[in-house]
Amino acid sequence: MASAAFEEIAETFEFLEDWEERYRHVIDLGRAMAPLDDAFKVPATKVDGCASQVWILPQIEGQGAGAVFHFQGESDAMIVRGLIAVLHALYDGLHLTEVLLVDAGAELARLGLNDHLSAQRSNGVRAMVERIRSVAAEAISG
Helix, strand or coil, X not given: CCCHHHHHHHXXXXXXXXXXXXXXXXXXXXXXXXXXXXXXXXXXXXXCCCCCCEEEEEEEECCHHHCEEEEEEEECCHHXXXXXXXXXXXXXXXXXXXXXXXXXXXXXXXHCHHXXXXXXXXXXXXXXXXXXXXXXXXXXXX
């Protein structure tokens, strides 16, 4: 289960011939994201487990399991900012219950990211996914 925005990224990846082009595309996705206001770059939004600095600001629209998940994110590393954009495409706009159903590992594997990220970057992506999932689970349980 993936959003149209994520499917678009997956289709683009199929057309890009090598990993250098794919990395550039991921970085471009990050550059296209709106920056996170410095006021939100606080310990409460910081994601632990990332080699670079990462902030995820969740925004829940509505109540209960049918509420819609949105988030903004930022990193001081360009490639990580791009990875946040990929996760944004994967999760933003889903109902909270759908967020919990997404198999992020499988979806990211479709892009081949698992094989081309350093161990530290992979751990960082896992930490971001865990944060997104825990925010959704917490919001459902209220």
